[in-house]
Amino acid sequence: xxxDTQGRAVIGVLVGMKTEAAxxxxxxxxxxxxxxxxxxDLARARTLALVAGGAQALIxxxxxxxxxxxxxxxxxxxxxxxxxPGVGEVAVSALWHRRLAGRAEAGGLSVLSTVTxxxxxxxxxxxxxxxxxxxVSGAVAVDMESHVVAEVxxxxxxxxxxxxAIADPAERGIPGPALAGLGPDGETRPGAVMxxxxxxxxxxxxxxxxAQDSKAGLAALRRAVSVxxxxxxxxx
Numbered sequence: 001x002x003x004d005t006q007g008r009a010v011i012g013v014l015v016g017m018k019t020e021a022a023x024x025x026x027x028x029x030x031x032x033x034x035x036x037x038x039x040x041d042l043a044r045a046r047t048l049a050l051v052a053g054g055a056q057a058l059i060x061x062x063x064x065x066x067x068x069x070x071x072x073x074x075x076x077x078x079x080x081x082x083x084x085p086g087v088g089e090v091a092v093s094a095l096w097h098r099r100l101a102g103r104a105e106a107g108g109l110s111v112l113s114t115v116t117x118x119x120x121x122x123x124x125x126x127x128x129x130x131x132x133x134x135x136v137s138g139a140v141a142v143d144m145e146s147h148v149v150a151e152v153x154x155x156x157x158x159x160x161x162x163x164x165a166i167a168d169p170a171e172r173g174i175p176g177p178a179l180a181g182l183g184p185d186g187e188t189r190p191g192a193v194m195x196x197x198x199x200x201x202x203x204x205x206x207x208x209x210x211a212q213d214s215k216a217g218l219a220a221l222r223r224a225v226s227v228x229x230x231x232x233x234x235x236x
Contacts, residue, residue, distance in 0.1 A: 009056040009236065011030060011031045011055060011059060011233070012031075012033075012034070012051065013032070013058070013059045013060075014033075014036060014145045015186065016036050016038045016143070016182075017035065017037075017038070017062065017186040018185070019214075021033045026226065030234050031233075032053060034050055036145055036148075037182055037183055037187075038182055039184060040144060043144065044148050047148055057160065058158055058160040059149070059161055060148075060149040060160070060161075061162075062143065062145065062164060062221070063143075063164065063166070063167040063217035064077060064141040064217075065170075065174070066140065066141055066168065066169045067142055068140045069169075069170045069171065071169060073167055073217055074216040074217060074219065074220040075110075075220070076110065076111045076163075076165050076166075076220050076221075076224050077117060077141050077162075078100055078112065078162070079112070079113070079140075079162050079164075080097060080114055082118075082147055082150040085119060085147060090150040092161045092162060093159035093236060095159075095236075099232055099235060100161060103229065104227060107228070115139070117141045117162060118139035118142045118147075119143065119144070119145070119146045119147020120142050123144070123173070123174050126173035127171045130170050141166060146164070159236040165217040165218070165221045167210070167214045167216070169213070172210070172213070173206075174210060175206040175207050176200060177207055178210055193207070
């Protein structure tokens with residue numbers, strides 16, 4: 001089993017964007033991070049590569065879209081399970097989950113820890129799509145990586161957890177130009193966003209709202225990492 005210099009098992013983390021990965025900087029070299037660029041094929045391939053490279057536990061980390069009304073940007077979600085399409089509910093590591101929830105509570109960080117999140121192979125289409133997914137899944141949030149992490153962890157018998165912060169609320173979807181602006185390695189591509197805006201200028205207000213929502217989500221992720229700390233996140 002690979003260990004870091006302090007004897008901890010190496011943790012593999014899947015994110016969708018490099019801005020999410022940057023929130024993990026305080027954890028140092030004990031985590032190995034892969035970016036999927038919000039593409040399920042890359043998410044699966046890169047999570048498998050983390051396992052092949054020696055990761056002994058997995059984390060799905062990043063921002064998420066709210067499915068339930070009233071869940072505001074910046075809310076932190078530490079779900080007990082992931083709803084995997086075509087499979088159903090897959091539970092996270094109970095011991096690891098309890099440890100993180102306890103450290104969050106001790107540090108004064110409010111988290112939703114008795115809920116589920118839904119995985120999706122594609123961006124959910126607007127408020128109506130979110131409402132339908134909430135109805136059929138019962139989940140409070142959706143992202144495009146957690147179900148892949150859950151599947152790979154289950155296949156390889158590895159512990160996993162999910163740590164997410166809400167960006168877009170339930171009444172808003174992700175505008176098309178934002179999706180065009182994310183590259184396959186999780187990098188932002190401002191030029192691609194501008195090109196889509198030229199063809200779809202009415203999307204500008206929604207894009208600006210999403211930028212603010214994402215800023216709140218990323219700030220919440222940084223705080224969660226700070227409060228929970230290395231001893232929580234790196235101890236599956």
